[in-house]
Amino acid sequence: MNHDLETAEHPETLKRVVIEPLTRVEGHGKVTLLLDEDEHIQQARLHIVEFRGFEKFIQGRPYWEVPVLVQRLCGICPVSHHLAAAKAVDALVGVRQLPPTAEKIRRLIHFGQTLQSHAVHFFHLSSPDLLFGFEDEVSHRNIVGVIADHPDIALKGVKLRKFGQEVIRVVSGKRVHGTLAVPGGVNKALSREDRDYLLRQTDEVLAWSRDAVDLVKRLYVANSAFHDRFGRIDSHWLSLVDSDGNLEIYDGSLRTRDDSGCMIFDQAPCDDYAEFIREGIKPWTYMKFPFLITLGREDGWYRVGPLARVNNCDQIATPLAEAQRREFLAQDAAGHPIRAPLAYHWARMIELLHCAEAIVGLLRDPDILGGELQLRGEPRQEGIGVIEAPRGTLFHHYRIDEQGLIEKANLIVSTTNNNQAMNESIRAVAREFLDGHELTEGLLNHIEVAIRAYDPCLSCATHAVGKMPLSLELLDCNGRLLNRLERNSRGSCELA
Amino acid sequence: MTAYFQIDGVPIPFESGQTIMDAALAAGQYIPHLCHNPEFRPHGSCRVCTVRADGRFVAACTFPASEGAKVECASDELRELRNGLLQMLFVEGNHVCPGCEKSGACQLQAVAYYCEMLAPELPHFFPRRHVDASHPDLAIDYGRCILCELCVRASREVDGKSIFAIGGRGIKAHLLVDSPSGKLGDTDMSVHDKAAHVCPVGAILIKHRGYDRPIGQRLYDQRPVSVVGDVIQAEETRDD
Numbered sequence: 001m002n003h004d005l006e007t008a009e010h011p012e013t014l015k016r017v018v019i020e021p022l023t024r025v026e027g028h029g030k031v032t033l034l035l036d037e038d039e040h041i042q043q044a045r046l047h048i049v050e051f052r053g054f055e056k057f058i059q060g061r062p063y064w065e066v067p068v069l070v071q072r073l074c075g076i077c078p079v080s081h082h083l084a085a086a087k088a089v090d091a092l093v094g095v096r097q098l099p100p101t102a103e104k105i106r107r108l109i110h111f112g113q114t115l116q117s118h119a120v121h122f123f124h125l126s127s128p129d130l131l132f133g134f135e136d137e138v139s140h141r142n143i144v145g146v147i148a149d150h151p152d153i154a155l156k157g158v159k160l161r162k163f164g165q166e167v168i169r170v171v172s173g174k175r176v177h178g179t180l181a182v183p184g185g186v187n188k189a190l191s192r193e194d195r196d197y198l199l200r201q202t203d204e205v206l207a208w209s210r211d212a213v214d215l216v217k218r219l220y221v222a223n224s225a226f227h228d229r230f231g232r233i234d235s236h237w238l239s240l241v242d243s244d245g246n247l248e249i250y251d252g253s254l255r256t257r258d259d260s261g262c263m264i265f266d267q268a269p270c271d272d273y274a275e276f277i278r279e280g281i282k283p284w285t286y287m288k289f290p291f292l293i294t295l296g297r298e299d300g301w302y303r304v305g306p307l308a309r310v311n312n313c314d315q316i317a318t319p320l321a322e323a324q325r326r327e328f329l330a331q332d333a334a335g336h337p338i339r340a341p342l343a344y345h346w347a348r349m350i351e352l353l354h355c356a357e358a359i360v361g362l363l364r365d366p367d368i369l370g371g372e373l374q375l376r377g378e379p380r381q382e383g384i385g386v387i388e389a390p391r392g393t394l395f396h397h398y399r400i401d402e403q404g405l406i407e408k409a410n411l412i413v414s415t416t417n418n419n420q421a422m423n424e425s426i427r428a429v430a431r432e433f434l435d436g437h438e439l440t441e442g443l444l445n446h447i448e449v450a451i452r453a454y455d456p457c458l459s460c461a462t463h464a465v466g467k468m469p470l471s472l473e474l475l476d477c478n479g480r481l482l483n484r485l486e487r488n489s490r491g492s493c494e495l496a
Numbered sequence: 497m498t499a500y501f502q503i504d505g506v507p508i509p510f511e512s513g514q515t516i517m518d519a520a521l522a523a524g525q526y527i528p529h530l531c532h533n534p535e536f537r538p539h540g541s542c543r544v545c546t547v548r549a550d551g552r553f554v555a556a557c558t559f560p561a562s563e564g565a566k567v568e569c570a571s572d573e574l575r576e577l578r579n580g581l582l583q584m585l586f587v588e589g590n591h592v593c594p595g596c597e598k599s600g601a602c603q604l605q606a607v608a609y610y611c612e613m614l615a616p617e618l619p620h621f622f623p624r625r626h627v628d629a630s631h632p633d634l635a636i637d638y639g640r641c642i643l644c645e646l647c648v649r650a651s652r653e654v655d656g657k658s659i660f661a662i663g664g665r666g667i668k669a670h671l672l673v674d675s676p677s678g679k680l681g682d683t684d685m686s687v688h689d690k691a692a693h694v695c696p697v698g699a700i701l702i703k704h705r706g707y708d709r710p711i712g713q714r715l716y717d718q719r720p721v722s723v724v725g726d727v728i729q730a731e732e733t734r735d736d
Contacts, residue, residue: 060627062635064706069595093704173711177594180710188710403629403681404703 002233002427003298008034008043019444022451024125024142026076027458031426031447039437044430046423046451048287048458055409063092063383063400067181070396070411074457076120078177079113079168080389080414083250084396086181087385091271092400094377095184101371102185107250108362109171109180110387114249115209115355116164117390118306118348121455122216123157126345129449130219135442153215156208160352163198163205167359170194185374195363202360206320209356213324213349220346224331229432231341231425231450234259236292236302237312238417240388243267245314247325247354249388255312256292256302261337264292270386273395279412287419287458290412301420304392305454306347311337318361321354341425341453348455389414391455415456425450501565503527503547510561517545517557520569526722527569528578528607530585530696531644532557533728536653539645544581544607547574575611582608586616588667590623590639591697597706598698600714604642606721628673630681633703634692641671641699646728651691659683659691671699696727 020030034043067085071078128141147154165175172178240252254268279288280297291300316322385396392414399408429450500507510519520527531542540558547556548568593599625638648660663672675682
């Protein structure tokens with residue numbers, strides 16, 4: 001592994017190269033590289049430079065507002081935050097199992113959300129790297145270049161995303177930031193007209209989704225030795241699965257495997273997540289570092305997202321995606337999880353196909369047209385909602401006071417779960433491809449390609465307030481350290 | 497013989513004792529307003545209904561109609577004045593429409609749309625005002641109160657409880673609750689009181705039920721406030 005590249009021993013003597021902003025990812029981040037005189041990489045870090053703070057500013061708000069407030073975390077996957085918060089709010093009003101109509105409507109919008117998010121990530125953001133090469137001319141290595149050179153591919157990507165957005169609009173009233181979930185249910189069922197409108201498009205959507213899997217597979221296999229090696233790291237895997245071990249994105253229990261595929265734990269109740277996962281913090285980034293408590297801070301980090309879900313599950317419940325999953329996993333003759341970051345793209349398109357199939361199944365289910373929409377149970381003061389957002393496992397945890405106002409919130413956002421993995425991958429790439437070379441734009445793009453594979457949403461991922469450790473250094477004109485003031489994670493300051 | 501005055505050249509019939517607002521609404525002529533409601537005594541505090549009657553700026557909700565008066569309502573000058581008042585209302589409180597459960601059914605938002613206010617343009621005050629959720633069925637988000645006094649009047653004139661009042665002056669004016677703690681939970685207010693249903697914005701809320709109207713079916717989603725009317729009318733016809 002490349003953990004030694006996290007912190008260089010004498011950073012003050014090294015040359016600093018900054019990739020800022022990271023492009024074709026959601027949100028704002030940067031990568032810093034420290035190199036010695038011979039261009040050898042001594043330190044590589046992914047920093048998240050924006051700050052959101054939702055955990056703090058929803059305190060004092062009524063609990064029933066939260067699903068609508070927190071969806072503003074993101075413009076790409078607001079539905080995931082809306083539903084994760086809604087599941088936590090269901091718990092607050094004592095509802096463990098929604099009525100069938102309500103659950104299916106929520107699942108429908110979540111599949112639409114995941115489909116559109118996966119489409120925008122692959123076609124709009126990442127396909128230029130895979131279609132044109134990592135060192136292609138930067139003015140061409142973008143979605144406009146894809147439209148110019150491969151209009152058929154670009155158009156399918158745009159239309160797939162549009163369909164996902166239409167599912168969201170029909171269900172929640174708006175393509176971005178609508179309303180749907182209410183405590184213990186949803187605010188509407190689907191009308192026949194809306195159902196038929198969506199159903200009319202599904203044959204094409206299924207065909208485009210199959211094409212998308214074929215495309216990413218073709219691109220990956222065309223240079224599989226390189227793609228397997230690029231930024232490859234060993235890690236544990238975490239995702240939701242259902243009670244039968246199927247891939248599950250709306251509900252279920254937690255499963256983790258180690259890097260060889262052996263189960264660490266399975267069917268762990270989401271309500272107990274805090275017994276399994278803790279978050280570490282580092283002074284050089286706003287994003288936290290979650291880890292499995294039993295394995296510790298250094299070794300317990302894990303990966304989430306499409307690759308984790310496809311590696312982790314025993315099967316996918318829809319036939320086309322399941323066939324693709326089997327073919328995908330057959331790449332590793334030993335039956336180990338697929339570890340290459342670039343395989344995220346392939347797994348993502350398998351999930352996109354699964355979403356398309358699942359949407360068809362739900363649209364043909366009469367339950368979505370009507371029935372009981374909302375339940376109420378015995379109120380509680382603590383609620384936890386866990387969901388598989390497009391980018392990975394998403395935890396929302398709220399505690400309310402006896403009047404119904406939010407007292408405490410904890411969000412572990414999908415991208416946060418991949419923080420260590422992204423850092424490890426860029427270090428692997430930096431060591432293999434950049435070390436000792438004169439840096440060019442194309443070489444630096446290798447770093448971004450590794451980050452992009454995880455589809456990070458950096459704006460979603462930074463929320464803690466007041467706990468961030470800080471280090472303030474006073475240097476003389478020669479760069480000599482005169483004094484250092486440090487604030488620890490408990491907020492107290494001391495002179496070092 | 498019926499007496500008439502004119503609003504922007506349109507003849508409006510009126511009866512003796514009616515205000516410009518009463519007569520205009522009775523004739524189906526909309527004048528933007530927030531603090532006015534025909535069920536309660538006119539108040540004239542929000543000034544959004546300001547018109548020019550024979551050249552004078554007056555609040556349409558308090559100024560009596562008179563024979564032959566020429567009233568301007570839709571002039572550029574008045575639109576600008578109204579827009580300015582709305583701008584100030586939006587930035588003086590914490591009106592975060594994207595997260596507010598009243599969005600789509602909020603009279604302030606609907607009047608702002610009607611008056612073609614597209615976005616807040618003044619610096620926000622971001623006042624620190626709390627949420628009082630001490631009542632089992634009702635909550636008050638003080639950040640959204642526009643001091644229209646509809647709840648004050650409803651509680652006093654209809655419910656006979658006088659639970660609310662306005663304290664302070666100028667920028668320090670604020671809604672008060674008449675209980676030893678100042679909390680709504682320590683009053684005898686009921687969710688069935690008129691005062692619980694007159695709030696034109698999202699300040700007085702029924703607890704546990706936000707966002708239950710889907711987008712597209714909310715009060716002002718399909719038609720403007722000039723056609724739909726005030727929030728209070730819709731609240732009273734809610735089937736739940």
